[in-house]
Every structure is written in C-alpha cells, then in structure tokens.
Amino acid sequence: MNEPHIGLFGCGRMGMRHLTEFHRLDAQVTVFDTDAANLREAERAGARTVRSAAELLALPLTAADVCLPTRHHAAGTVAALEAGHHVISEKPLCLSLAEAQQISDASRAARRTVQVGYIFRFAPYLRALRRAVVGAVAGDIRYAVVRLGAQGSRAPWKHRAAEGGGAVHEMLMHALDQAVWLFGEPTELQLAGQWAVLAERNIDGVLHPSDTEDIAIARGRFGAVEVIAYADLLSAVPTAHVEVHGSHGMLSARGTDNTCWWQPNSGPAAQVEVEDPDTPWLRAELHRFLETLHTGDTTGMHTAEDTLSIMRCLQRPRGAA
C-alpha cells in the first residue's frame, strides 16, 4: 500500500489520538481545526496543517477522518463524500434518522465508504466474547445486557443537548453498536428512558451548566436477542460490561479487567481466552480502516448502513431530543 494520506477534521482529544495512531501506521496526516492552539499542537506532533476545511477537502486524500464535535459529524461527512473521499467518523455518525439517510445517500452517490469509529469492536475482552457468541458456546441466545459508563465532564459541549452531548450520543450509541456487532441489526428499539441528574459539571475547576441526560436505557431486539442497554455519564471509573444469556449458560465480558467468562447452567465458571490482550484498541481500529480502503471489504467495521438501521428503529420518548 502507498503511504496513505489522511485529512483530519478536528484535532481535539480524539483527533490527537487518531493523529498519533495514524503516524504509527505510517500514514501522512494533514489537519484542519478551528482552534489555532490545537493546530499548533498537531504541527508539533508532525502533522501538516491547513487553514480551511475547503483546503483540506481539495487535497488528494486517501480518506477523511471526522473527529469534530458530534453536531458537526453529518455535515463534515457529507462534505468529504461530495469531495470524493472515503470517510471514517468518530462515533456517533450523526444525530438523527434524517442525517443518517443523507449520509447513506451521499455515500452511494459518491461511491465512497463511510465507517464509524466504534472502538469497543477492537477491545480484546469483547472480541473474546464475540468469538464465543459466534461459536455458539452459550447455545440459543435469548437475552443480553450491555452496560457502559464514564465520568463525563471533560468538555462543556458534551453536556449540552444542542451540541449533541449527553449519555445517549456519548455512551448509549456504543452499547447499541455492540448489540449490532454481536447479534445483528435491530428490528425493534426503544429509548426506554433518559434522566438528567447533574445540573452542572465541574470542568477544570469551572462550573458549566448541563442540560443533557446523564443516564439512558434502551431495550431492543437485535437479531433473535432481547437486549437491554444501559449507559451513563456518572460512573466513577470507565465501566464496560456485557452479559449474554443462552440456553447453556451465561457469557460475560468486563472491560475493567479485560476478561471474559463462561458460566454454564451447572458446573464451575471458566475463563474464555482473551487473545492479544494488550492490543491498543484505536490502533487496531484505524489499521482495519486502512485495510478496508485497500481491499474494499468493510467486514467488522460499523458502516453508515449500520447507523441507518439503528436510527430507523430507534423510538424516542415524547419530548426527548
């Protein structure tokens, strides 16, 4: 493969991590960010920078990488597609069914792929769980629980509804992606409830008002499996847990200690082997993305069509964003 050239839109926290990993994967990265300090940071990290989105889109890129605040994902992705670029976007791809449809249409029209950085697909403990699910270790799977939590509070926009913040977009979408990846597309999906708990967030010693939900719960049917997904921005430490209940017993996987367990209906529990436990998740994700550009095979990645299938099914409570 020739040295890939990535056009990075947004070089904040995640953008800087993408930049570092793309460099490790021998890709060249050119960055646009509206924040001059973040551009200087990108230059210090060895990236080229440009002064406008149009300038970046006009380059002969291998792909565009959208690491903007969530409310800008749809417009950034469509602009990149219309400029003829493949896209990887940070999660979530967009905020509504209308945006998901627009991205899917633009992707077809441009004949370019859109993939979304759902990083948990590259977490070794979840990959172990998925191998066991695919291998039918648990028998007929009927029910699963996916739980994700984080502290939140890192950037004010993540707690503002108008900017695409809140537990649904920040965390629940990860859980719904895990359900799609493990069990297949949803045929039913309801946002069962969402609750705001904290009216303000302390970010670097400054109090910022919060108008988003801090907890969100969804129920859905993914393939043949009934799924409860629980997400929050209140957990003291990053928390990630999946339980899969089948006719033969329970599989469970846990992010806090990177383990996966098999508990049969009767008999002792056993650990499921976690392969390559020290794999850096983001590097593995971006490596897979670069491979897909080479082969055209997006297997294993979340695509625009996966987001569309979630958005088509998702019923929100009256009055919810």
Ligand SMILES: NC(=O)c1ccc[n+]([C@@H]2O[C@H](COP(=O)([O-])OP(=O)(O)OC[C@H]3O[C@@H](n4cnc5c(N)ncnc54)[C@H](O)[C@@H]3O)[C@@H](O)[C@H]2O)c1
């Ligand atoms: N996969 C994960 O685990 C994970 C983790 C954190 C964040 N994210 C996602 O990554 C995205 C970015 O989050 P973040 O934490 O890096 O946010 P951030 O606020 O740290 O970074 C956003 C960057 O975009 C820049 N920006 C804002 N508007 C712009 C515009 N119009 N044009 C160009 N640049 C612009 C900002 O200056 C900033 O540098 C979010 O959608 C978030 O949900 C994903």
